[in-house]
Amino acid sequence: MNEGDEADAVFRALADVSRRALLDALFQRDGRTLGELCVVLPDMTRFGVMKHLAVLEAAGLVVTHKVGRTKLHHLNPVPIGRIADRWISKYAQPFTRALLDLAGHLERSTA
Amino acid sequence: MNEGDEADAVFRALADVSRRALLDALFQRDGRTLGELCVVLPDMTRFGVMKHLAVLEAAGLVVTHKVGRTKLHHLNPVPIGRIADRWISKYAQPFTRALLDLAGHLERSTA
C-alpha cells in the first residue's frame, strides 16, 4: 500500500459514524472482542460490525490477534498520526507543523 | 448539518486522491477557476472535476464566489481544523506526545 492508498483507506475508514464510534470504544478500553464491540452499535447486526471492523483493520487503524476462540481488537494510532502529519497539519495545524520542524531542526543541529 | 455529519462530509471529501490533489492545488495558489483546476486532473473530464469540487464545497472545505462568467474557488481550512481538534489530535496524541518528548529531549541535550 503506497502513501496515497493509505490516506484513502484511513480517511474512508474515518468517514463513517459507526466506525468512529468503534474507534472511540477502543480508545476508552482497548483489546475488545467482537461481541463486546457489538454492544457499541446496538442497531446493527454482528455482521455489520464485523464489516466495519474489517474496514478499520484494512486501514491499519485496528490490529487484531486471536486468543482461543476470541479475537481481540486493538487501536493503532500510527496511520492516523501519519495522516495528521501529511494532510491535516498542513491545512489546519500550524502548531503540529512547527513542532515537526522543530524536531527536525534539533535533530540536525545535534548530529 | 450537525457535528457528525460535518465529520462525515469532511472525511469523505478527503478520502479521494483527486480531491486531495485539488486541495493541494488550491493550497499552492488560491482562487482558481474551474478551467484552471481541470489542468490539475488531466485524466478527467470537466464534469468529473466539477463533481469533486461540489463534494469539497458541500464539505465546506472550498468556498466559491462568481466573478462575471467565472467561478473562483478558495480553500477554507476551518472545517478541517474542527475535525482535527475533535478526532485527529485525540488519536494522534501518542504521536504528538512522542514528538514533544523528542523536542524536549533534544532541547535539553543541546542546552
Next chain:
DNA sequence: GCAATGTGTGACTGAATGGTCACATAATGA
C-alpha cells in the same frame, strides 16, 4: 446580434458500499 468562452443540469451506466441472512468453522466445557 452573434460567436466564443466558461459554467451548469439532468440523465445514464458501471462499480463500490452498507447491511443482512443462511450457513459453516473453531474452541470451550459439561
Next chain:
DNA sequence: TCATTATGTGACCATTCAGTCACACATTGC
C-alpha cells in the same frame, strides 16, 4: 460426545458514488 459460544464466509439486495455525455445557460467581446 455434544451443546454452547465466538467468529468467519459467501451470496444477496438496495443504495450510493464516480465518471461521462448531450444539452442548456450566462457572460464577454466583436
